Amino acid sequence: MVATVVQMTESKTQIQHTHRVFENQKKAFRNNPMPSSSERKENLKRLKRALLANQDRLLEAIDRDFSCRSKDESLIAEVMPSIQGINYTLKNLDSWMKPSKRHVSVLFQPASNKVHYQPKGVVGVIVPWNYPLYLAVGPLVASLAAGNRTMVKMSEFTPHTSSLFKEIIEGMFPEDLVSVITGEADVAADFSRRPFDHLLFTGSTSVGKLVMRAAAENLTPVTLELGGKSxxxxxxxxxxxxxxxxxxxxxxxxxxxxxxxxxxxxxxxxxxxxxxxxxxxxxxxxxxxxxxxxxxxxxxxxxxxxxxxxxxxxxxxxxxxxxxxxxxxxxxxxxxxxxxxxxxxxxxxxxxxxxxxxxxxxxxxxxxxxxxxxxxxxxxxxxxxxxxxxxxxxxxxxxxxxxxxxxxxxxxxxxxxxxxxxxxxGGVGDSGMGHYHGKEGFMTFSHQRAIFSKQKFNSGKFVYAPHGTAAHKMIYKLFIR
Incomplete structure (x- = not known):
C-alpha cells in the first residue's frame, strides 16, 4: 500500500513536470520558429559528443537493465547506428533544408512555386525497452535536424538506461530544447495526451492503438513503429x-x-x-x-x-x-x-x-x-x-x-x-504508419509548406468576374481539354 502511494505521488510529480516542460518548449519554439542550419548542426554535434563521451556508461546501463546484454550487440545495434545517423544527417542537412522548386502551369504565370520545410514545433517521442538508446536517439536526431523542440519519454522497464540518458541530455541541452521524461505507464499515457505537433511511438500494436486514440483527441499527427510477425x-x-x-x-x-x-x-x-x-x-x-x-x-x-x-x-x-x-x-x-x-x-x-x-x-x-x-x-x-x-x-x-x-x-x-x-x-497496416531515418526522418518532422508567389503583374485578373467575356472563353478553350 505504501509503495502504491509513493508511486502515485511520483507519477503525479512527473506528470506535472511533463506539462510544465511542454509549455516551456512551446513558448521557446514560438520565440525561435526557424532555427538556422548552423544551430541545428551544433545541436547534433553536441548530442554526438555526449554519446561518445558516455558510451561506456551507456553500455553498462543497458547491460544492467537486461541483467546480461552483450556489449558488442549494444555497440553494433545502438551506439554505432546512432553515431552514423548523426554523421549522415550532418552531411546532408543543408541540402534537405533547401526549398524545393515546383512546376507552375502556364495558366498561372508569371509566378513561382516552392516547398519550404518548416519545423513542426514540439515533438514527442515514446521509446520502448528493447533498444532504449537507438530508439531514443534516432527520432531525436531527425527531430533536431528538422528544427524542433523534443520531449523523449523513456521506458520504465529500462530504469538504468533511462536515468542515465536523462542525466546526459540534461547536461547537454536546455530543458526547453530537449527533455527526457521518465516514469511509469500512467506517465506515458498522459504524455501521449499532450497536444504535440508530432508524436512518434515505437512499441506493440496494442499500445500503438491506444497512443493513436489519445493523439486523435488533439489531431496530433503520429508515426507508429509497431511490429508484427515478420x-x-x-x-x-x-x-x-x-x-x-x-x-x-x-x-x-x-x-x-x-x-x-x-x-x-x-x-x-x-x-x-x-x-x-x-x-x-x-x-x-x-x-x-x-x-x-x-x-x-x-x-x-x-x-x-x-x-x-x-x-x-x-x-x-x-x-x-x-x-x-x-x-x-x-x-x-x-x-x-x-x-x-x-x-x-x-x-x-x-x-x-x-x-x-x-x-x-x-x-x-x-x-x-x-x-x-x-x-x-x-x-x-x-x-x-x-x-x-x-x-x-x-x-x-x-x-x-x-x-x-x-x-x-x-x-x-x-x-x-x-x-x-x-x-x-517504417511499417504498413498493423505494423505501423509513417517513416523516419535519414531524409525521411527530416521530412516526417518538417511541415512541407507550399508557397505560391507572384509579383506586380497579375495574370489571375483575366478570370475575375464579370464572367462570360471573350478572355474567359479563350481561357476555357485553351485549358479545359
Missing part, C-alpha cells in the same frame, strides 16, 4: 548454410527482442530437416555456450520471460516439436532469464507462437510446397514490419517484391535494412 522465406534452391546463418544472426541478436527479428520461417517441406540441422550448426558456432556467455543476451524481465515460456508450453501441449539449441547442455532455468534459441516444428494456427509477435528467441518453421503458397500465406495475414527472402534467383526475388507487402525488406540478409542511412524505416 517472415523469413527460404527459397527452394538457396544454399541452406547461407540462409540458416543469416536467419540465426537476425533471431539471436538481443535474444530475438527486436521488432524486425524473423518471427517465423517459411521453408520448403522437403528441406525442413536440412534447415534445422544447418540452423543448429550455425547457432552453435555463434553461441557455443549460453548461461555465462556475455555474448548471449537475457530476456528483459520476468514478465517477458514467463510469457515466452508459456508460448513454448502451449506449443508442446498442442503437438509441436520443440527443439532447444543448447550446445553445452547447460541448466537454463536457474534464474538467468536466458532462453536458448528454440525451433518450433509442426506449428499450427491455434498456437500462441503463430498468433502473437514472439519477441524472443523462439522460431517456428512453417512448410510450403511452392513459392506462391508461401506468398499466399504471407498475404493472408496482417502486413509485417519486415520480410526476409533468401534465394539468389533474381526472378524469384522480384516475384516476392512485387507480390507481397511489408514495412521493409531484406534479400539474403536480416535486420540490416534498418541500419541503412538512406532508406526509410
Amino acid at each position: 517472415p523469413a522465406v527460404v527459397s527452394p534452391d538457396v544454399p541452406l548454410s547461407d540462409a540458416a546463418q543469416r536467419i540465426a544472426f537476425g533471431k539471436a541478436i538481443n535474444a530475438g527482442q527486436t521488432c524486425v527479428a524473423p518471427d517465423y520461417v517459411l521453408c520448403p517441406e522437403d528441406r525442413v530437416q536440412a534447415f534445422v540441422d544447418e540452423f543448429r550448426a550455425q547457432a552453435s558456432t555463434m553461441y557455443p555456450s549460453l548461461r555465462d556467455n556475455d555474448d548471449y543476451t537475457a530476456i528483459i524481465n520476468e514478465r517477458q520471460y514467463d510469457r515466452l515460456q508459456s508460448y513454448l508450453e502451449d506449443a508442446r501441449a498442442k503437438g509441436a516439436e520443440v527443439i532447444e539449441i543448447n550446445p553445452a547442455n547447460e541448466n537454463m532455468k536457474d534464474g538467468t532469464r536466458k532462453i536458448p534459441l528454440t525451433l518450433v516444428l509442426n506449428a499450427t494456427e491455434d498456437m500462441k507462437v503463430m498468433q502473437d509477435e514472439i519477441f524472443g528467441p523462439i522460431l517456428p518453421i512453417v512448410t510450403y510446397t511452392d513459392l506462391d503458397d508461401a506468398i499466399h500465406y504471407i498475404n493472408e495475414r496482417p502486413r509485417p514490419l519486415a520480410l526476409y527472402f533468401f534465394g539468389y534467383d533474381r526472378a524469384q526475388q522480384e516475384h516476392i517484391i512485387d507480390q507481397t507487402h511489408s514495412g521493409g525488406m531484406c534479400i539474403n540478409d536480416a535486420l540490416m535494412h534498418v541500419a541503412q542511412d538512406d532508406l526509410p524505416f
Whole structure:
C-alpha cells in the first residue's frame, strides 16, 4: 500500500513536470520558429559528443537493465547506428533544408512555386525497452535536424538506461530544447495526451492503438513503429548454410527482442530437416555456450520471460516439436532469464507462437510446397514490419517484391535494412504508419509548406468576374481539354 502511494505521488510529480516542460518548449519554439542550419548542426554535434563521451556508461546501463546484454550487440545495434545517423544527417542537412522548386502551369504565370520545410514545433517521442538508446536517439536526431523542440519519454522497464540518458541530455541541452521524461505507464499515457505537433511511438500494436486514440483527441499527427510477425522465406534452391546463418544472426541478436527479428520461417517441406540441422550448426558456432556467455543476451524481465515460456508450453501441449539449441547442455532455468534459441516444428494456427509477435528467441518453421503458397500465406495475414527472402534467383526475388507487402525488406540478409542511412524505416497496416531515418526522418518532422508567389503583374485578373467575356472563353478553350 505504501509503495502504491509513493508511486502515485511520483507519477503525479512527473506528470506535472511533463506539462510544465511542454509549455516551456512551446513558448521557446514560438520565440525561435526557424532555427538556422548552423544551430541545428551544433545541436547534433553536441548530442554526438555526449554519446561518445558516455558510451561506456551507456553500455553498462543497458547491460544492467537486461541483467546480461552483450556489449558488442549494444555497440553494433545502438551506439554505432546512432553515431552514423548523426554523421549522415550532418552531411546532408543543408541540402534537405533547401526549398524545393515546383512546376507552375502556364495558366498561372508569371509566378513561382516552392516547398519550404518548416519545423513542426514540439515533438514527442515514446521509446520502448528493447533498444532504449537507438530508439531514443534516432527520432531525436531527425527531430533536431528538422528544427524542433523534443520531449523523449523513456521506458520504465529500462530504469538504468533511462536515468542515465536523462542525466546526459540534461547536461547537454536546455530543458526547453530537449527533455527526457521518465516514469511509469500512467506517465506515458498522459504524455501521449499532450497536444504535440508530432508524436512518434515505437512499441506493440496494442499500445500503438491506444497512443493513436489519445493523439486523435488533439489531431496530433503520429508515426507508429509497431511490429508484427515478420517472415523469413527460404527459397527452394538457396544454399541452406547461407540462409540458416543469416536467419540465426537476425533471431539471436538481443535474444530475438527486436521488432524486425524473423518471427517465423517459411521453408520448403522437403528441406525442413536440412534447415534445422544447418540452423543448429550455425547457432552453435555463434553461441557455443549460453548461461555465462556475455555474448548471449537475457530476456528483459520476468514478465517477458514467463510469457515466452508459456508460448513454448502451449506449443508442446498442442503437438509441436520443440527443439532447444543448447550446445553445452547447460541448466537454463536457474534464474538467468536466458532462453536458448528454440525451433518450433509442426506449428499450427491455434498456437500462441503463430498468433502473437514472439519477441524472443523462439522460431517456428512453417512448410510450403511452392513459392506462391508461401506468398499466399504471407498475404493472408496482417502486413509485417519486415520480410526476409533468401534465394539468389533474381526472378524469384522480384516475384516476392512485387507480390507481397511489408514495412521493409531484406534479400539474403536480416535486420540490416534498418541500419541503412538512406532508406526509410517504417511499417504498413498493423505494423505501423509513417517513416523516419535519414531524409525521411527530416521530412516526417518538417511541415512541407507550399508557397505560391507572384509579383506586380497579375495574370489571375483575366478570370475575375464579370464572367462570360471573350478572355474567359479563350481561357476555357485553351485549358479545359
